[in-house]
Amino acid sequence: MTNFRLALAASCLVLLTGCAGSGGAEGSDGGEGDVRAAKELTVWVMGDSSAHFDELVKPFTQKSGIAVDAVAVPWDAVDQKFTTAVASGNGPDVIQIGVSKLRTFADSGVLLTLDQQALDGYPNLAAGKFLDGIAGDAAAVGGKVVSLPWVSDTRVLFYRSDILSEHGIGKPPATWDEVRAAAAKLAGRGERQFGFYVPQWDSALPVILTWGQGGDIVDATGKVDFDTPAFREAVDTYTGLYADKSVPVNADFDQTQGFVTGATPMLVSGPYLAGEINSAAPDLKGKWAVAPIPGGTARTSLLAGSNLGVWGATDNRDGALKLLDFLSEPRTQLAWYKLDGQLPSAKAALGDASLTSDPLVSVYAEQLTDAKLLPLVPNWDGETGKALLDSLNSIVLTGADRDATLKGLYEATSGTSVN
Template identity: 50%
Template sequence: MRRLLGTTTAALSSAALVLTMAACTGGDTAEAVEDGGSATLKVWVMGDAGPAFTDLTAAFTEDTGIKLQVDAIPWENVNDKLTTAVASGDGPDVVQIGLSLLPTFADAGVLADLTDVLGEHPALAPSNFPDAVAPENLSTDGVALSVPWVSDTRVLFYRSDILAEAGHDAAPTTWDDMRSVAKDLAQRGEGQFGYYIPLWDNTLPVQYTWQAGGDVVDAEGAVDFRSPEFAAAADHWLGFFEDGSAPTATDWDQTQGFVSGATPMVVSGPYLAKAIRDAAPELDGSWSVTTLPADQTGTSLFAGSNLGIWKTSEHPDEAAQLLDFLAQPDNQIAWYDAVGELPTSSAALTELAGRGDEQLSVYVEQLDDAQTVPMVPGWDLVANEMASALTAIATTGADKQSTLDAFYAKADEIQSNY
């Protein structure tokens, strides 16, 4: 799922599509289904969450009389579905939006202004959410266009049994430790590595930049990679490939690599935990998670999805009621119990952290030191160019400085289109 987001966003972020989206916002109104006089909201959720979402919201329909027509869109079809909707003007009433897509939708003008809604529905108050995703911090020009729904963060997964066999009783906690342990583990023999870096992941170098004490956005809000901190992040990222600690194969399977022990450390999200348990339940007790190794900080990515109301919805008040229902801590916990996606409600996160689940506590702790990707239009296009440049250096021997210089120029060009 996460791997497809970059492709989806890249397509949606093109300048031509943004113009089409903006032009269509004054077009045909998205019609909500009417059933016996009561509104039925069209709701788009992503992935295979439709049945669970329907179960969760049964109480909402019972309490309010508002029916829901839930459409679960497979991740591989998200691009086509959203592209068609924004081009035709016929979207849903409520839509799930990955955080990396939010700037593009904001720039296109297809989402309703929720600024007043936040004050009318207590569960949507910005103070109820971590600062990183508080609605006003994800707004455009002071306009709140979405509310938090589910959260996701990146932590360090590690095979405690393999580290112990190599003489490491604990997971690395600093950049230097990480490099040292990864290099040591890579000495175990042919086909053995210390750390897996997904070459398609366009967020890890950004996280390293944050950890080095910098940012990839300047004071004026423009994307800027020409900084000592990004240079340090790139060197750290590339170093794992230079000393053979990380595999260069583009088709590497992170779950199988972790299960086999070939790559006993990887930075990933909570979804990997389920994949590991499903693939190798016999490894229970032989692996764990911890917060990210730190340089100046240990800042991680705050990922996940928000919910927005389509600008042409004929039932914005009912849609706002649904957003309020989904933001209530009890319902966010029920969603976590049903599908394993972390809440965004601070109260819900606190309650889950008190359950005594060690891994869950690590996720919640890491969310306290996490931030979102830059909320600027075209971000994923820039991030994909960054990942491509670093991958070329790591896997094909491309000249480092000239490749990065070309990337900087491309990033400037992309931003000039917005």
């Protein structure tokens, strides 16, 4: 929280460039600018999905007459762009919010409160329309709702069934001990062949490993606490995969190519990876599959995804809410899955026969029933999650002393609160 506030203060004199939002304040005078604003919406879409988004919203524009300008914001630029927008007061009309950044965005105070009164008249935005976990914990911060679910995400085990079968592994590993044993066996295939892929940039995996041991990284008082037996067991698994030489060590390893070539025939990822695999290697159809996340005493995975929020100072609040309502329609969510491979958050869409008949989606849906959020602490990506990854990577990549490094992690994150 401290770093984020300092960043805001440092940016107070910086004007946001390239931001195409309506930008006006509430209570406008109804002049020509307001007519123009009512016919335009600027949406910040995170990542590189703006081209797909343009296609998705064509029916909305045709029906409403409101043009939508989708601005792609690279994931590594999200924090700076948002911080600058908060400082200048000049943001988009609608903004995509990764769930891991929800607390930071909510704490800024620039998003419209989406209470029942604000949502009245937009039938697709009622809480009961969304998956229960997403509509609850993933939508509210401190009891205040400033964003609504858009897409859901979880983590499952991707595996090359052909390669596992060829090496006597007849079914996907169900426990992390089985993963480690299978990965070591597969790593013995030869030079530059591994059994598993660990993304050095993803803080979710060590947390999932902790949940799998029946533990958590948040204590009963709502404070982050890594100093637990379950987390230390998770560290054993994480570091053990490296000690077994079962995973690549280069940070720029491409997980899609590693899976396609078979160099890393097992990995944990989200549904979006399926589209990347199919695009890169359609001939692999039938030679790979997904399974629920491995575990120990539990098989709890990550509940993630993205929400949509409305900039509080938008000149086109009604248009912004109409767009959110359109994006939450089951048919729109199904179209987005087809275009971009991202799972719906609306119950009706996720339960649609066009999805449930897909064996991949059936695994995703099953996993979503046993999934949890990363702690909604301020700036997880830049502080707590970063400290976690820095500690683990220093142990496995540079040989840092395990006990001393973990002690430093405990001290650096102690007292961080989700409240």
